[in-house]
Amino acid sequence: MLSWKKMKNWSGPINRKNILGLKIDVDTYLGMKQGVPRLLSILSRFDIQATFYLSMGPDASGRAILQLIKNPRFLKKMLRTNAGRLYGMKTALYGTLLPSPMIALSFPELVEQIISAGHEVEFHAWDHRRWQDELYKRSLEWIEDWFEKGIKAYRRLVKKEPSSFGAPSWLIDDRVLEIARKYPFRYLSCTRAKEPFIHEISGLMEIPSNLPCFEEIGVNRGVSKIIQIMNVRPACPC
Numbered sequence: 506m507l508s509w510k511k512m513k514n515w516s517g518p519i520n521r522k523n524i525l526g527l528k529i530d531v532d533t534y535l536g537m538k539q540g541v542p543r544l545l546s547i548l549s550r551f552d553i554q555a556t557f558y559l560s561m562g563p564d565a566s567g568r569a570i571l572q573l574i575k576n577p578r579f580l581k582k583m584l585r586t587n588a589g590r591l592y593g594m595k596t597a598l599y600g601t602l603l604p605s606p607m608i609a610l611s612f613p614e615l616v617e618q619i620i621s622a623g624h625e626v627e628f629h630a631w632d633h634r635r636w637q638d639e640l641y642k643r644s645l646e647w648i649e650d651w652f653e654k655g656i657k658a659y660r661r662l663v664k665k666e667p668s669s670f671g672a673p674s675w676l677i678d679d680r681v682l683e684i685a686r687k688y689p690f691r692y693l694s695c696t697r698a699k700e701p702f703i704h705e706i707s708g709l710m711e712i713p714s715n716l717p718c719f720e721e722i723g724v725n726r727g728v729s730k731i732i733q734i735m736n737v738r739p740a741c742p743c
């Protein structure tokens with residue numbers, strides 16, 4: 506969401522058409538280890554700031570294989586989005602045949618690099634996979650514990666309180682919003698609503714993800730699709 510650097514130098518009118526908040530969710534160990542450095546170099550090349558929502562704790566992505574067995578629609582989605590190539594085979598086994606490595610906690614220097622490059626780092630998850638698979642059947646205590654572990658890790662890595670929580674897979678319920686009140690979040694980014702709004706239960710502002718993510722539209726068509734939705738022309742015709 507950080508566009509201040511750009512906005513400060515912006516001479517034209519600021520409106521919804523020329524501000525784009527770039528939200529980068531880091532969900533896997535491999536994504537943190539290999540994806541983040543690449544993204545940092547691309548962002549620096551174009552002088553763009555983004556908000557990195559980091560998963561702090563275990564990468565249990567391999568549990569998705571269990572979903573495959575249970576849900577053929579998930580398999581179709583994996584094949585359609587080429588997720589196997591995107592995430593790698595090892596990632597597909599973490600948390601089942603291979604132990605779960607810690608995601609952001611394994612790379613404190615990388616977290617520092619993200620911050621010193623001027624990007625925001627916010628709280629995405631403790632255990633991303635279990636949240637997205639099991640949130641609705643888990644107890645209130647489990648969710649509290651999930652937040653406690655995640656926020657503790659965040660404080661250790663980022664050395665401040667988080668300003669925001671972006672829920673894994675945009676999954677929340679009333680219990681999550683109650684717990685979110687206990688932390689000093691300034692805003693949430695937990696839904697795919699079309700406009701920002703205030704969450705009734707927590708009283709917190711929601712800045713939703715109201716554009717598609719690359720995972721959904723594919724890397725090749727991603728930029729043109731987003732530009733088309735925003736109905737703007739790229740600044741540079743090259």
Ligand SMILES: [Zn+2]
Nearest residue numbers: 530532673674
């Ligand atoms: Zn995520």
